[in-house]
Amino acid sequence: MRHIIAKFIGFGFNILSLFAPQKAADRAAKFFSTPVKPHLREKERVFLNTARQVRRSFGEQSIIEYHWGEEKAPLVLLSYGWSYNAGRWRYFVPRLVEAGYRVLAYDPPGHGLAPAGTLNIPLNAAIIRGLLEEYGPAHAIVGHSFGGTSSVYALQHLPEKLHPRRMVVMASFSYAPSVFKDFKNILGLWSPLYWRMVRGFEQKIGHSIERFDFAMMAGGFAHIEGLLIHDPKDSVTPYQEAKRYHDFWPGSHLFSPQSGGHHLGTKEITGTVIDFVQNGKLPTNAKIQERNITADHELVRFFAGL
Secondary structure, eight states, X not given: OHHHHHHHHHHHHHHHHHHOHHXXXXXXXXHHTOOOOOOOOHXXXXXXXXXXXXXXXXXXXXXXXXXXXXXXXXXXXXXXXXXXXXXXXXXXXXXXXXXXXXXXXXXXXXSTTSOSOOOOHHHHHHHHHHHXXXXXXXXXXXXXXXXXXXXXXXXXXXXXXXXXXXXXXXXXXXXXXXXXXXXXXXXXXXXXXXXXXXXXXXXXXXXXXXXXXHHHHGGGOTTSEEEEEOOTTOSSSOHHHHHHHHHHSTTOEEEOOSSOTTTTXXXXXXXXXXXXXHHOOOOTTOEEOSSOOOTTOHHHHHXXXX
């Protein structure tokens, strides 16, 4: 049903583009950047009510911060995926607090208890940077899907003193153009409309979307202990995305559980994340990156269009 609805919406954008191409591109871009407001289950609301909640403004939009633990304890920052809510962390937070950490999660615009709004990687990364500047540095960052990618990008514009000691990136995409192309295919957008939308994004950010190669950015994370977690059967984010991160991130470890799907919400995976955050313990079958690809390799630069 969702597939049919997406095609129907895309068809409407396509028809509009015949008469008002810029309006169609603007509407497609807004649709691309507008999350579906998640339904919070009662158990998620109960969990979120255990936190100290703070409303913070970012430009004309607002987020909700959630704080647990002692103020002077080492910080763990949690950033979740598209159209989730901070209740996603309800099995992580109690164990992290019990282990002696203070935990910070947040709902970005259009998510959880935050007001409706639009969101993209640059904005979510700016939120993460703002939180680290206010409350950091972090002992560890745990990011899932969209939140994992945003966390990688956030570190590009932060001094190393605010970088985490450890970082967990779960089921996250590594290259922005692939996400745009997935959007095009899911909606069935015609190429002229699609490229007008893409060029609009590029004008706003001041450069090509090809520069958003997050795996290559991770090539500068040799000082961060990295754990990548991705189910090879993930039907949302291809496993190849984790392998790209692993190829570039010096010394990173890739853990490939054969269950968990995209959500990666199993008890075993939760325990793996907490063990790594707390003491750097790794799964026995995690693969270590001993010889990463460097971003300045001539073939890398050729294929990345640099």
